[in-house]
Amino acid sequence: MDLNFTREEEEFRDEVRTFLDEKLPDDLAEKVRIGGELEKDDMERWHAILNEKGWLAAPFWPKEFGGQGWTPVERHIFEEECARANAPRIVPFGLAMLGPVLQKFGTKAQQEYYLPRILDGTDWWCQGYSEPGAGSDLASLKTRAVREGDEYVINGQKTWTTLGQHADKIFCLVRTKTDGKPQEGISFILVDLDTPGIEMRPIKLIEGGHEVNEVFFTDVRVPAENLVGEENQGWTIAKFLLTHERTNIAGVGFSMKALEELKALARRMKRHGRPLIENPLFAARIANAEIELEAMKITNLRMLYTAQTQGAPGPETSILKIKGTVIRQTLNDLSRRALGPAAAPFPSEEMFGNAALVAPEDVNNAADYFNNRKLSIFGGSNEIQRNILTKAMLEL
Amino acid sequence: MDFSLTEDRRMLSDSLSRFLADKYPYDHRAKVAYEAPFHDAALWGEMCEIGVLYALAPEDAGGFGGAGFDITTVFETLGRGLSPAPVLGTLLASRLLTAAGADQASLLDGSVRYAAAIGELDAPYDLDGIETTAEGGKLTGRKSVVYGGNDAEVFLVAAKSGGTLALYEVKAEDADVTGYGMIDGGGAAELFLDGTPGTEVLSDARAALEDALDAGRLALCAEAVGAMDATNEMLLEYLRTRKQFGVPIGKFQALQHRAVDLVTEIEQARSITILAASKMGTPEQAHFVAMAKSLIGRAARLVAEEAIQMHGGIAMTWEAAVSHYAKRLVMIDAQLGDEDYQLERVMAGYAA
Numbered sequence: 075m076d077l078n079f080t081r082e083e084e085e086f087r088d089e090v091r092t093f094l095d096e097k098l099p100d101d102l103a104e105k106v107r108i109g110g111e112l113e114k115d116d117m118e119r120w121h122a123i124l125n126e127k128g129w130l131a132a133p134f135w136p137k138e139f140g141g142q143g144w145t146p147v148e149r150h151i152f153e154e155e156c157a158r159a160n161a162p163r164i165v166p167f168g169l170a171m172l173g174p175v176l177q178k179f180g181t182k183a184q185q186e187y188y189l190p191r192i193l194d195g196t197d198w199w200c201q202g203y204s205e206p207g208a209g210s211d212l213a214s215l216k217t218r219a220v221r222e223g224d225e226y227v228i229n230g231q232k233t234w235t236t237l238g239q240h241a242d243k244i245f246c247l248v249r250t251k252t253d254g255k256p257q258e259g260i261s262f263i264l265v266d267l268d269t270p271g272i273e274m275r276p277i278k279l280i281e282g283g284h285e286v287n288e289v290f291f292t293d294v295r296v297p298a299e300n301l302v303g304e305e306n307q308g309w310t311i312a313k314f315l316l317t318h319e320r321t322n323i324a325g326v327g328f329s330m331k332a333l334e335e336l337k338a339l340a341r342r343m344k345r346h347g348r349p350l351i352e353n354p355l356f357a358a359r360i361a362n363a364e365i366e367l368e369a370m371k372i373t374n375l376r377m378l379y380t381a382q383t384q385g386a387p388g389p390e391t392s393i394l395k396i397k398g399t400v401i402r403q404t405l406n407d408l409s410r411r412a413l414g415p416a417a418a419p420f421p422s423e424e425m426f427g428n429a430a431l432v433a434p435e436d437v438n439n440a441a442d443y444f445n446n447r448k449l450s451i452f453g454g455s456n457e458i459q460r461n462i463l464t465k466a467m468l469e470l
Numbered sequence: 471m472d473f474s475l476t477e478d479r480r481m482l483s484d485s486l487s488r489f490l491a492d493k494y495p496y497d498h499r500a501k502v503a504y505e506a507p508f509h510d511a512a513l514w515g516e517m518c519e520i521g522v523l524y525a526l527a528p529e530d531a532g533g534f535g536g537a538g539f540d541i542t543t544v545f546e547t548l549g550r551g552l553s554p555a556p557v558l559g560t561l562l563a564s565r566l567l568t569a570a571g572a573d574q575a576s577l578l579d580g581s582v583r584y585a586a587a588i589g590e591l592d593a594p595y596d597l598d599g600i601e602t603t604a605e606g607g608k609l610t611g612r613k614s615v616v617y618g619g620n621d622a623e624v625f626l627v628a629a630k631s632g633g634t635l636a637l638y639e640v641k642a643e644d645a646d647v648t649g650y651g652m653i654d655g656g657g658a659a660e661l662f663l664d665g666t667p668g669t670e671v672l673s674d675a676r677a678a679l680e681d682a683l684d685a686g687r688l689a690l691c692a693e694a695v696g697a698m699d700a701t702n703e704m705l706l707e708y709l710r711t712r713k714q715f716g717v718p719i720g721k722f723q724a725l726q727h728r729a730v731d732l733v734t735e736i737e738q739a740r741s742i743t744i745l746a747a748s749k750m751g752t753p754e755q756a757h758f759v760a761m762a763k764s765l766i767g768r769a770a771r772l773v774a775e776e777a778i779q780m781h782g783g784i785a786m787t788w789e790a791a792v793s794h795y796a797k798r799l800v801m802i803d804a805q806l807g808d809e810d811y812q813l814e815r816v817m818a819g820y821a822a
Binding site: 075076077078079080083147337351352354357358360361362364365366368369370371372373375376378379390393396397457460461463464467468469470 | 471472473474475476539706709710718720721723726727729730731733734737738739740741742744745747748758761764765813814816817820821
């Protein structure tokens with residue numbers, strides 16, 4: 075038993091820290107710190123800085139495709155330090171999701187064409203998985219792709235397409251066979267969003283933000299060469315992708331940040347003329363969350379250790395998703411309660427600009443709470459995670 | 471980073487597991503755990519020969535362990551086997567004697583049974599509330615639920631002497647000891663002191679007592695992890711085999727998701743116990759032990775109550791092993807500081 079990082083790992087941490095100190099622009103870090111909305115340009119700027127260092131693909135891609143060959147522990151250290159420094163998140167769709175899919179299932183031509191464009195920012199990818207009738211039951215998806223000559227003709231609707239408003243291209247799961255098991259008739263295809271017949275509409279979220287979209291496909295003609303893998307192999311790819319989506323699934327770095335901010339807020343806010351953090355009821359709630367988070371950190375490291383010593387992470391990582399998301403939501407909830415009625419004003423540009431009216435880090439307090447209710451729903455809802463664990467771990 | 475046990479600790483755990491499986495099978499345990507002396511006294515020496523007690527003390531005190539992970543290795547194994555043997559009280563006493571630099575050869579070889587008399591009826595966890603006094607080598611007061619006290623030969627007693635908390639050695643034969651069995655098996659005692667002679671072991675014992683209690687709390691956390699693992703295995707086996715409505719009840723999602731939640735809590739409990747063990751002997755010891763014991767208190771009770779509920783009526787019977795594990799898991803919370811008490815210790819760090 076040894077919970078310490080190796081000397082090499084600590085040196086790596088120092089290197090990441092130094093890089094972030096020197097290269098992370100202050101205005102981006104401040105925006106992230108106060109939970110402000112990042113523009114497309116903000117995200118692209120940060121991607122370019124990481125790419126110059128060779129670290130944009132590093133957390134996700136193996137060495138032969140331009141990654142750095144980081145171990146799971148090094149990836150974890152990178153993510154932890156980025157969260158600590160308030161770095162913007164790497165937009166995952168091209169780098170964490172499509173990149174690994176093309177590396178595993180794509181043709182050489184697809185790899186050579188698309189991978190460099192993901193790195194240099196030429197293409198911004200988004201995801202076309204969920205449909206209005208296919209959420210947790212993803213395999214029931216209906217968006218149809220019919221082969222006509224050397225093209226597929228796509229009709230249907232995708233939804234929850236995150237940051238689709240910034241995207242040039244979308245990777246989709248489509249139905250290419252309607253008989254047999256639903257899972258066996260799904261294909262994975264790449265679509266240029268400029269293709270005629272595609273319409274993207276914003277979905278306004280619970281807190282008022284525009285983060286996700288609906289995408290409508292009407293007789294959209296896509297070259298057959300855009301198919302990734304074999305026809306009807308899409309479900310295999312989707313399952314492969316699910317394991318790649320699992321890096322940083324516990325969100326420990328974000329929760330550590332959230333706890334730190336919660337404590338600062340509870341010291342700042344007063345009840346009965348005393349700092350809220352001295353109120354035993356509230357302090358107990360914070361302490362409970364902190365204890366869960368401390369345990370979560372070790373649970374996360376234990377699973378990293380398993381991944382590092384035994385290869386891929388197993389189904390037990392679903393535990394990280396369930397517990398990690400609930401901890402973050404709890405911290406958001408406590409922050410909102412700490413701010414009390416002052417969490418009520420609707421976040422607006424004027425609010426952000428007026429520190430005398432409301433502290434910048436408080437503007438999005440309630441909005442963050444509401445927005446992060448998504449954590450236990452997306453990426454396989456926590457109930458779906460429980461189904462996965464039931465089968466794979468408990469063997470019930 | 472390395473989450474595997476060292477070879478020595480793995481071997482100790484294996485030997486102790488084998489010993490418990492061979493000598494303390496369920497029927498035997500159920501019999502001896504509830505009849506005086508509430509463990510199999512004839513097996514005590516044999517268990518000590520495996521090195522269980524030596525593992526709890528550092529080398530300069532005559533042992534070969536004493537680190538956080540030595541304690542967790544021993545107690546996780548004891549918990550898994552639901553051992554009623556009075557090892558907790560022995561650990562507390564050993565820790566106190568180590569702090570005092572006193573000889574403990576007879577404790578470690580198992581020939582003399584020690585118990586630590588710290589808690590009182592109105593101060594079960596809190597050293598500040600101790601009312602027992604010592605004056606001129608005579609002790610007066612009542613020590614409550616002294617673990618292993620029912621057949622201990624020597625008590626280490628915490629008592630106020632002037633303005634400080636001191637530690638005394640009291641012989642069982644000099645004191646009024648009322649032993650009894652506990653609801654979850656194993657024995658304890660009330661120790662009534664009325665001008666009872668005691669020999670001073672430590673004149674200022676506060677730090678040593680805090681440390682011994684932390685070691686005991688860590689031990690209880692590990693014991694709970696072992697007992698939760700065993701309980702969970704029994705539960706999963708039951709969910710796979712018990713049929714109702716023509717199918718194994720583990721096919722019902724209402725039970726599946728609850729079983730997953732238990733596994734999640736158990737993994738969190740294991741993690742925080744590992745963390746606390748790693749902090750033993752550091753300035754953060756008290757903080758992380760408090761975190762661990764608080765989480766364990768809640769998790770162990772949840773596992774116990776859910777295991778009973780999902781087993782249904784059978785878990786209400788004395789005959790079912792799960793009922794005895796459940797009792798142990800619930801009662802661990804009340805030992806050496808419960809969930810709320812430990813939470814207060816964590817919160818105390820916030821005020822600054």
